[in-house]
Amino acid sequence: AQTVTQSQPEMSVQEAETVTLSCTYDTSESDYYLFWYKQPPSRQMILVIRQEAYKQQNATENRFSVNFQKAAKSFSLKISDSQLGDAAMYFCAYRRRTGNQFYFGTGTSLTVIP
């Protein structure tokens, strides 16, 4: 069974600084998809960034980028120039290439300090 682990229940970052949220996963698959979702206090989950396992290049979306280490089964999220609006719960998720089941980590609560 696939499992997703987020080892940092809480993180904090100074506004305008950079923070990295960690995520590791366990799978025997070679092809799959990885996602980071953000859940602000309004509780609406929003997709932040996604990565295909067979692509070596790390995905980037504006201030958000990932460090995908396939051999290590690691998928960390880097937030640059942190803003107050980045404060939220962040969830890492895994999906096999075939099938529709998603596996979520337990989340990391990010606080942005003004």
Next chain:
Amino acid sequence: GAGVSQSPSNKVTEKGKDVELRCDPISGHTALYWYRQSLGQGLEFLIYFQGNSAPDKSGLPSDRFSAERTGGSVSTLTIQRTQQEDSAVYLCASSLGGDRGFHEQYFGPGTRLTVT
């Protein structure tokens, strides 16, 4: 276009009562998911529907929980004889489904259920 909608946004019920939670997925999305999120916790998978296939009910915590999806669109999650431990936010998500492609999930705003 319209996103995933859920109703009600908040529901307070007495222990022992039945409740129905509704989810309207994005039009054209064949996959629909239900999750439960307890206070400060991650997402607990409950059930998912894919097209006309039999739903994956492997996450339902007890036989008090059931869900149906009518016409491949709207879904209702029913909790019978509610217990206080059922208090949580229930999230619905939909995706394009299918075997290939990202098919990321789009989430609704959730229903906060409080059982008193």
